[in-house]
Amino acid sequence: MKRWHMLTVVGRDRPGIVAALADALYRAGANLGEASMTRLGGNFTIMLMVESDFDAGALARLLAPATQHLGLQLHVDAIEGQLHDHVEPNVRIAVHGADRPGIVAQITAILAEQGFNILDLNSDVAGSADKPIYVMVLDGYAQAGAAALERALAPMRASGIELRITPIDTLVG
Amino acid sequence: MALLPILVYPDERLKQISTPVTEFDAALHRFLVDFEATMRASPGGVGLAAPQVEYFKRIIIVDVSSKPKIPRHGRLLLINPEIVAREGEALGREGCLSVPDYTGNVVRAQRIRVRYLDPDGAAGELDCEGYEARAVQHEMDHLDGLLFLDRLVSRGDLFRRKFYK
Numbered sequence A: 001m002k003r004w005h006m007l008t009v010v011g012r013d014r015p016g017i018v019a020a021l022a023d024a025l026y027r028a029g030a031n032l033g034e035a036s037m038t039r040l041g042g043n044f045t046i047m048l049m050v051e052s053d054f055d056a057g058a059l060a061r062l063l064a065p066a067t068q069h070l071g072l073q074l075h076v077d078a079i080e081g082q083l084h085d086h087v088e089p090n091v092r093i094a095v096h097g098a099d100r101p102g103i104v105a106q107i108t109a110i111l112a113e114q115g116f117n118i119l120d121l122n123s124d125v126a127g128s129a130d131k132p133i134y135v136m137v138l139d140g141y142a143q144a145g146a147a148a149l150e151r152a153l154a155p156m157r158a159s160g161i162e163l164r165i166t167p168i169d170t171l172v173g
Numbered sequence B: 001m002a003l004l005p006i007l008v009y010p011d012e013r014l015k016q017i018s019t020p021v022t023e024f025d026a027a028l029h030r031f032l033v034d035f036e037a038t039m040r041a042s043p044g045g046v047g048l049a050a051p052q053v054e055y056f057k058r059i060i061i062v063d064v065s066s067k068p069k070i071p072r073h074g075r076l077l078l079i080n081p082e083i084v085a086r087e088g089e090a091l092g093r094e095g096c097l098s099v100p101d102y103t104g105n106v107v108r109a110q111r112i113r114v115r116y117l118d119p120d121g122a123a124g125e126l127d128c129e130g131y132e133a134r135a136v137q138h139e140m141d142h143l144d145g146l147l148f149l150d151r152l153v154s155r156g157d158l159f160r161r162k163f164y165k
Helices: A017-027 A056-070 A103-113 A145-158 B026-041 B130-143
Strands: A003-012 A031-040 A043-052 A072-079 A091-098 A117-127 A132-141 A162-167 B047-049 B059-062 B076-096 B099-117 B123-129
Touching: A003 A017, A003 A056, A017 A031, A017 A043, A017 A056, A056 A072, A091 A103, A091 A145, A103 A117, A103 A132, A103 A145, A145 A162, B026 B047, B026 B059, B047 B130, B059 B130, B076 B123, B076 B130, B099 B130, B123 B130
Parallel strands: none
Antiparallel strands: A003 A043, A003 A072, A031 A043, A091 A132, A091 A162, A117 A132, B047 B059, B059 B076, B076 B099, B099 B123
């Protein structure tokens, strides 16, 4: 019976990680779903939906040669596939400022209070080691729209964080 | 009046290049009635191109009146449209009635001037900007067999990217 798993993979970045894992899964007859793969610091990270006849243990075993060779940590969870059910974001929030503890905690606490559903979040620590800056872009769905978020997030601006809230009005034609 | 079925990607016919309209007759007008009804019946749809409904002629309809507070011209039925001037560029999110359950960021000209014929064959010219200009460019792409998928930029590209003409 076909079932879905979420593979989480983390390891030191190097060329060939995606190819090695994709090849092992393809040869085993597995089907790939949606994925997010990115380099975070010096690490390569993968969240990958996989559909196959295997259980979690069997998936880990068939990937073991690749993960051992490349020094990757692998974690497998059974999940519901739930494809073809994308939620469309209606607000994008771009944040930047001098890096300090608490930026994400404070902003997301306000967003959670507003019932904001984060659909996609990317963040980077940029700048230099002695003067790091924090950059975060998140797309999500705000029930009350962008204007209510603008008011709720105003105190963050006062604390020196730059925030840009942009409505996303997806064109369908 | 009838609602027309909409071709869905990866249907190869969406890649077909449509030909100019030469006859402004009753058959064309009958098609336009069904064409507009199909656009209006599509949830969230602000435009449609004739090849999306398997009519491979250079005809688009755009109406962004449902969007508040933006510059617009109401219902635009443009036949054999051509962009004669373009200015600026803007990133925006697009989806398509022919591509269910996917949206993505696309760079479009901010302002365009379009030369077109109306349903009776009379020539006109029109300046549009912003969201409406995006809709016109999205629909005109269909006439050349292009989808917004052909113009996607990465979700990380919030700012300027090479503008694919």
